[in-house]
Amino acid sequence: MGFGYRSVNSTEVSLAIVIPMYNEEKNLPDALNKIQELNLEATDELIFVDGGSTDKSRQLITDAGFNYITSELGRAKQLNLGTKNTISDIILYLHIDTSLSSSNISNIKKTYNHGFISGRFNIRLSNIVLRYRIISFFINVRSCLTKVSTGDQGIFVSRRAYEAVGGIPDIPLMEDVAFTKLLRKYGKIACLNDVLITSSRRWEQYGVFKTVYLMWKLRFLYWLGVDPSKLAKMYKDAR
Numbered sequence: 001m002g003f004g005y006r007s008v009n010s011t012e013v014s015l016a017i018v019i020p021m022y023n024e025e026k027n028l029p030d031a032l033n034k035i036q037e038l039n040l041e042a043t044d045e046l047i048f049v050d051g052g053s054t055d056k057s058r059q060l061i062t063d064a065g066f067n068y069i070t071s072e073l074g075r076a077k078q079l080n081l082g083t084k085n086t087i088s089d090i091i092l093y094l095h096i097d098t099s100l101s102s103s104n105i106s107n108i109k110k111t112y113n114h115g116f117i118s119g120r121f122n123i124r125l126s127n128i129v130l131r132y133r134i135i136s137f138f139i140n141v142r143s144c145l146t147k148v149s150t151g152d153q154g155i156f157v158s159r160r161a162y163e164a165v166g167g168i169p170d171i172p173l174m175e176d177v178a179f180t181k182l183l184r185k186y187g188k189i190a191c192l193n194d195v196l197i198t199s200s201r202r203w204e205q206y207g208v209f210k211t212v213y214l215m216w217k218l219r220f221l222y223w224l225g226v227d228p229s230k231l232a233k234m235y236k237d238a239r
Helices: 029-035 057-063 074-084 102-113 128-148 160-165 175-183 201-208 206-223 228-238
Strands: 017-023 045-050 066-071 088-092 117-124 156-158 188-198
Touching: 017 074, 017 102, 029 057, 045 057, 057 066, 074 175, 074 188, 088 102, 088 160, 088 206, 102 117, 102 188, 117 128, 117 160, 117 175, 128 188, 128 206, 156 160, 201 206, 206 228
Parallel strands: 017 045, 017 088, 045 066, 117 188
Antiparallel strands: 088 156, 117 156
């Protein structure tokens, strides 16, 4: 349906980067350094959405010269509130432990200008051991084939498409999967070959096989129609 894109000659495309966070003081210093290196245009926006951190996360944000807004805890709630507090043509949802480059931003805008309503990047887990490369490969292939993505892949969307689907479904888990499934009905979804490096901390902390099994189990149960609140409890208990 061609939601939310300009002509390919447009030079006025703006991007809002929405970053949810909650008790991330260990990861924020490195993340903030990388964000400060980005070549953002004057019309671009960057907003942190805090879910009620009790550590030094908020202080680190302000010390680095950035702003944050406060939200109820919950990824969907935080992302929707962040989106509502921006006005840009495109919204990029970025995890605090995923690295973004200026070339990634440029390619998002080019993709938007070529008529794609949404998209995601290939990812590479930060751990260089082979099994993490294999995990990354299968994540990338699966999401490109299905056009269904997860948050650590840097999901971006045109504002008009975001509004057309009614925003990100406010569910306690699988909000990224539900959102990208909705977007497939409204236009072209881009699978960018650009690579985002995202932290492998989840797999390292809980074990590769245990984490992969849990993720596929949750996705399968969600596909069967199990209530996301029950899945969220399973996810929390398993961690």
